[in-house]
Amino acid sequence: MPVARTLLASLAIVAAGAAAIAFATDGLRAFTSETARRIDIREHPRPVPATLALETATGSHIDFGDLRGRWLLVDFIYTRCLTYCTVQGGEFAQLQRKLAEPLRRDQLQLLSISFDPAHDTPARLADYQRRFGDAGAGWIAARPSDPETRDSLLRVFGVTAVADGLGGFVHNAAIEVVDPQGRLVTVLDYDDAQAAADYVRGKLPR
Amino acid sequence: MNGAEKRRLVSALVIVVLASLPPVRRALQSSMTAQMLIDIPLLGACGWLLAMAVPDGLGRALARWDSGGISGLLLASFTGLLWMLPRALDAAVEVPWVALAKLASVPLLIGLPLGLSWPRMGFVVRGVFLAELVATCFRLGWLYLISPVRLCSNFLLDDQQRLGEWLLVIGAAIFLYLAGKLLWGSFGGRGRGEAPQGP
Numbered sequence: 278m279p280v281a282r283t284l285l286a287s288l289a290i291v292a293a294g295a296a297a298i299a300f301a302t303d304g305l306r307a308f309t310s311e312t313a314r315r316i317d318i319r320e321h322p323r324p325v326p327a328t329l330a331l332e333t334a335t336g337s338h339i340d341f342g343d344l345r346g347r348w349l350l351v352d353f354i355y356t357r358c359l360t361y362c363t364v365q366g367g368e369f370a371q372l373q374r375k376l377a378e379p380l381r382r383d384q385l386q387l388l389s390i391s392f393d394p395a396h397d398t399p400a401r402l403a404d405y406q407r408r409f410g411d412a413g414a415g416w417i418a419a420r421p422s423d424p425e426t427r428d429s430l431l432r433v434f435g436v437t438a439v440a441d442g443l444g445g446f447v448h449n450a451a452i453e454v455v456d457p458q459g460r461l462v463t464v465l466d467y468d469d470a471q472a473a474a475d476y477v478r479g480k481l482p483r
Numbered sequence: 484m485n486g487a488e489k490r491r492l493v494s495a496l497v498i499v500v501l502a503s504l505p506p507v508r509r510a511l512q513s514s515m516t517a518q519m520l521i522d523i524p525l526l527g528a529c530g531w532l533l534a535m536a537v538p539d540g541l542g543r544a545l546a547r548w549d550s551g552g553i554s555g556l557l558l559a560s561f562t563g564l565l566w567m568l569p570r571a572l573d574a575a576v577e578v579p580w581v582a583l584a585k586l587a588s589v590p591l592l593i594g595l596p597l598g599l600s601w602p603r604m605g606f607v608v609r610g611v612f613l614a615e616l617v618a619t620c621f622r623l624g625w626l627y628l629i630s631p632v633r634l635c636s637n638f639l640l641d642d643q644q645r646l647g648e649w650l651l652v653i654g655a656a657i658f659l660y661l662a663g664k665l666l667w668g669s670f671g672g673r674g675r676g677e678a679p680q681g682p
Contacts, residue, residue, distance in 0.1 A: 279546070279547050279548070279549075279550040280550050282547055282548045282550075283548055283549055283550035283551070283553055283554055285548075286548045286549070286554040287553055287554050287557050290554060290557045290558050290561065291557060291561070293561075294557070294558075294560075294561025294562075294564070295561075297561065297565060298561070298564060298565060301565055301568060301570070301571065302568065302570075307570060308568055308569060308634075309569045309570050309573075309634050309635070309636075310569070310570040310573035310574065310577075310635065310636050310637075311636055312570075313570050437573075437577075437637055439636075439637055439638070439639065441639060442639075447633070447639055447640070449633075449636045
């Protein structure tokens with residue numbers, strides 16, 4: 278009975294196909310890799326290695342271990358950027374004003390990391406912060422201390438930066454949240470400072 | 484296996500091996516457009532070649548599970564659906580095992596079953612398949628063209644929009660070809676449009 282056998286084979290194929298698609302889309306929730314990254318981080322917070330070292334805009338050297346014990350809002354930038362990052366810089370300056378209180382009490386730290394360390398020297402990072410109206414406290418701009426650290430940072434934070442063919446980069450910009458234990462716990466929209474501020478306020482003790 | 488079948492088998496294998504060489508892989512996956520319009524169709528065509536190299540005996544055995552070509556069509560459709568996910572295109576660039584899975588699954592689970600099942604499909608099944616193919620080109624093309632955000636982290640927005648334009652053009656070309664064939668041509672010239680059934 279070819280028809281019965283075909284029905285049987287088809288049912289098996291439909292079942293296997295539906296399972297494969299459910300697996301490949303995290304249960305029909307993530308069709309793009311950006312959504313998948315956010316779901317994965319929310320459901321499986323990623324420890325950020327304490328040894329990852331940064332050089333800040335003031336020229337000092339810190340690592341993620343030094344930043345433990347407070348919430349971190351992290352974004353990835355490059356200072357030559359004329360598109361996303363101009364929004365990103367403005368949003369961080371806004372967060373600095375909105376969250377002045379927890380920043381002052383050292384419950385929170387804003388951190389902009391350049392993925393273009395060859396170009397973004399401390400002086401250029403400082404200039405970037407000035408350009409967007411850095412109020413002077415609670416916001417660190419930094420670059421990875423070496424190329425391996427850059428690659429590790431991009432991997433842990435799930436950042437993909439692609440050369441745009443015009444000398445710049447296109448990247449999946451976002452505001453990434455690290456908890457006081459040093460775990461990356463969620464990824465928020467890069468252009469929504471209000472959502473990031475609300476998220477952090479909800480987490481801080483009142 | 485006769486001479487022609489052997490030649491098809493060998494050429495399909497040679498193309499897949501060439502396509503899997505790292506520099507070729509990088510080139511074929513360097514843009515969304517290349518990946519969807521060259522890489523995947525090329526690998527699918529290799530599978531179709533393989534189907535034409537399947538010995539008659541094996542083909543007849545498979546036909547018993549594939550009345551009207553339905554099983555093969557379903558297998559190819561589900562696999563095709565997987566490789567239409569934007570995150571699958573990203574993963575093929577980022578994750579080596581996904582790139583390997585593509586090299587294996589597009590020929591073996593899309594091209595091969597389609598090639599085997601196409602002759603078994605009747606007029607209606609072929610029509611549904613082709614209409615769905617045209618609709619998919621239009622749907623994806625439209626989505627890629629109007630989406631203000633990049634759907635793939637590894638590819639640029641203008642690449643996504645160019646792919647969208649190409650998909651609309653390809654969908655329209657298939658549609659016009661089929662419409663022309665419906666109006667002026669014939670679909671195999673079999674009585675009442677029925678494909679011959681396997682023994």
